[in-house]
Amino acid sequence: MQFRIDPDNGLAIWEQIVRQIKYAVAEGVLVPGEMIPSVRDLARELMVNPNTVQRAMQQLQADEVLEPLRGRGMAVCTGARKQCLADRQSLLRQRLEATVDEALQSGLAAERVREMFERALETALRRKGGGE
């Protein structure tokens, strides 16, 4: 598991954790039944307060992605993968739609928005490729 937390993301830290864990489950990086690192370990690794990680765990429990095993740790729920795939889809779809919506409403033509998207995609791919 390799998480990147950006405190200035607009999104709360705990929510970034939630998303990234859901993405990891959706990708199969985390498989149902597997135990995730302890709250304390995650907190240390991400350089955030354990309570902040705990807040994310609360949400992931409510979303039935993780379940606590008393005294042992947090495990990925059976059936979480399907759930997370759907969540990823909707999280990203919602964000993409909002973004496109704003672009169009700003007066840009669809073609112009598409150009910007392609440029953003190239930039992101380059950054990702370069980062590896």
Added chain:
Amino acid sequence: MQFRIDPDNGLAIWEQIVRQIKYAVAEGVLVPGEMIPSVRDLARELMVNPNTVQRAMQQLQADEVLEPLRGRGMAVCTGARKQCLADRQSLLRQRLEATVDEALQSGLAAERVREMFERALETALRRKGGGE
């Protein structure tokens, strides 16, 4: 001027107002020298707290998009259009890049992201076309 405010947008209401006014100036819907409606009128129209509109005005002054004319109201600055065109570009670019970035980091392939984008674009166009 036709603004759409969405309280559950993630973006603060005042920031949505700032963006939409900048977009309107960029588009030429608002032209330099033109007066914009009073804070009270805007607040009533958008169904938000006058303080919220005030907060947006404050930002727009700082960005030199609007200037207060004593006793008369707020006017679009001369030269604001160029400024707003640049702002629009960077605001949208930044948001697009962040969105694409998250999509890629979630594990989706670029091609898959492009599909989602195209679908979002269609949806948004349909909504825009239908709404008019």
Added chain:
Amino acid sequence: MQFRIDPDNGLAIWEQIVRQIKYAVAEGVLVPGEMIPSVRDLARELMVNPNTVQRAMQQLQADEVLEPLRGRGMAVCTGARKQCLADRQSLLRQRLEATVDEALQSGLAAERVREMFERALETALRRKGGGE
């Protein structure tokens, strides 16, 4: 609203708050659209830390009983009453069944359990009547 919090209840404080608010909505003591007291006020009244109340609010949001109105407070969701009536039913049913189950499994005859229940009911009614 008149809440009774018992720190030694076995149930976490935040969960007692959740239950009592759900019960109040179910009873119609809190009606949809109504604002509930602020987190700080509730905390002061219940003599607990504001964060503890906040934890309850998180849960109530997740359960779609309350919704935050930015900068204004927490409001009872439309449709929350039906939800809360169902919740109350299932919360109490689950607890009653578990209790009865344990009693039967302890070897007591059904008739004997019923006697104990009736005595408990009388006791509780007397306590409630006396308390008023």
Added chain:
Amino acid sequence: MQFRIDPDNGLAIWEQIVRQIKYAVAEGVLVPGEMIPSVRDLARELMVNPNTVQRAMQQLQADEVLEPLRGRGMAVCTGARKQCLADRQSLLRQRLEATVDEALQSGLAAERVREMFERALETALRRKGGGE
């Protein structure tokens, strides 16, 4: 001995073990002087951590229900039966009262609580009858 452990009971596993052993002694299923299975065997049978069983044994010793016989195991104390009958009474009474109390405080009428109880009783009897 036939124990049913439910990890999601709210009650700690070790406490469920304590209760069920006390109930068994109260019922005469376990008689004074009788040896109970070893911690290891019980742990395997109940599918729980041996430490958890150990924690229960510790409590049962403190309550003078079991006594360790050096090198041989744990035996039911002489006179434990009377103790356990009283314990069962008070454990169940306390739990029933707390349950009824919450039901009444939620706003339900006594008659309504009685109906729920009767339904719970039927359900539990059916489950017990069906399970045998």
Added chain:
DNA sequence: GTGGTCTAGACCACC
């Protein structure tokens, strides 16, 4: 004023 987030540190029960 409101809710929301985060940190720090303590304590608990459980396995």
Added chain:
DNA sequence: GTGGTCTAGACCACG
């Protein structure tokens, strides 16, 4: 060791 709860206090954005 684990997760869960609670307190205390700070800071932020929003209206």
